Amino acid sequence: MDNIMNKSDIILIVDDNPTNLGVLSDFLDETGYEVWVAKSGDMALQRIEYALPDLILLDIMMPGMDGFETCRYLKDKTQTCEIPVIFMTALSDTESKVKGLNMGAVDYITKPFQQEEVLARVKLHLKLYKLMRQVAEQNQTLEKKVQERTFELNQMVEELKTMQVQLVQNEKMSSLGQMVAGVAHEINNPINFIYGNLEPAEEYIENLLSLIEMYQLYHPEPDAQIKAYREDIELEFLREDLMKILSSMKVGATRILEIVKSLRNFSRLDESEIKQVDIHEGIDSTLMILQNRLKAKPERPTIEVIKEYGNFPQVECYPGQLNQVFMNLLANAIDAIEECYSQDSLAKVQDYSGKIWISTELDNSDEVKIKISDNGKGMTEKVVDRMFNPFFTTKPVGKGTGMGLAISYSIVVDKHVGKLECSSKVNVGTEFIIQIPIHQKSPTNSQSNVELEENNQLLNSKSLIQ
Structure with a gap:
């Protein structure tokens, strides 16, 4: 043996x-x-x-x-x-x-x-050598298994974290979606009623003013009581100002209709499938919703938005999800600009003007490239390397979930088979580049599109309700 x-x-x-x-x-x-x-x-x-x-x-x-x-x-x-x-x-x-x-x-x-001694020593050291190699091989195998298991566990932890956030977001999105839909519906009906009646009201008022002019023409000297009342109500001023009021009401009603349209266009709660849409409409609707954050405030002037839209056909995409990407990137750009105003000295702030540039173009005839850049605070290379990681945020506690850019990356890369890249320089600014194909292939993601859209749309919801 x-x-x-x-x-x-x-x-x-x-x-x-x-x-x-x-x-x-x-x-x-x-x-x-x-x-x-x-x-x-x-x-x-x-x-x-x-x-x-x-x-x-x-x-x-x-x-x-x-x-x-x-x-x-x-x-x-x-x-x-x-x-x-x-x-x-x-x-x-x-x-x-x-x-x-x-x-x-x-x-x-x-x-x-001595042959017996030689044989004994040879057997002993061969056995020790074999045992040593076996231990080394087992250690290597064990090390590999531990590394593989550790990697799997880390992946599971990240997935569980993401699922946890998405479950919370989904629960919140349910109520937020109902609120947005309810608000849009409740505003839309009465404002349509008001807007629709403004034109006949303007016509009726013009008829009444014309009738007053006829009375003045045929009865230039009214009774003392009528004359006194005409002076009390300042009839001449009233006639001039009434038309201005009607014009202002029409402008205000038009503005409300545009806001309602932007809310519905932005959320697109009823559009969870791939559809051909005008990308520029989604960007404009997002800017409309963010208008309150862009306008001038006591501590800073208006943030200027410079748009350079290219000409290309409608793009196949998930509209609601893509609009959420625009919301996340534009809201982050506003945050970066506002941080410059809050940290810099008064003299420097007076010389500084916050700007956001948005450009779109056709790339390689079958892709759309969207660039969103700002001249805000900028980021270090270390932050840029981690910015798409789930739960990573540089914002104070309570001001960010750390999931906005991670979900934006997932929407662009996983859902639209595109690219989302970022370049940034401290005290210079940041640029995000979105590239998506004009025509989408059949979706392979097993998660329902409705659920994904609800999960993604909630992030940065503060910007929506502001």
């Missing part, structure tokens, strides 16, 4: 004495080992270039490269440093033995040889 088990074990004997080589090789071969021989250290090193033995029996006293030098070379090489080396020597002094062991030898065999 031992012979069969040892047949694959290779022993290299290095000795310049042919007699020692013959005795040891014959004995070990009969025991069941595969034996290689070398008559010098140089020959031994040449031999191991082609194949590695499991154990080396190495003579110390050899001409040319002696055993110590040969051992040092073996231990310096990564491929051979772990192979057990047993020195064979007639030297019995302690100093030589210590020197050999310090160089990495595992044992000594003293000449003349």
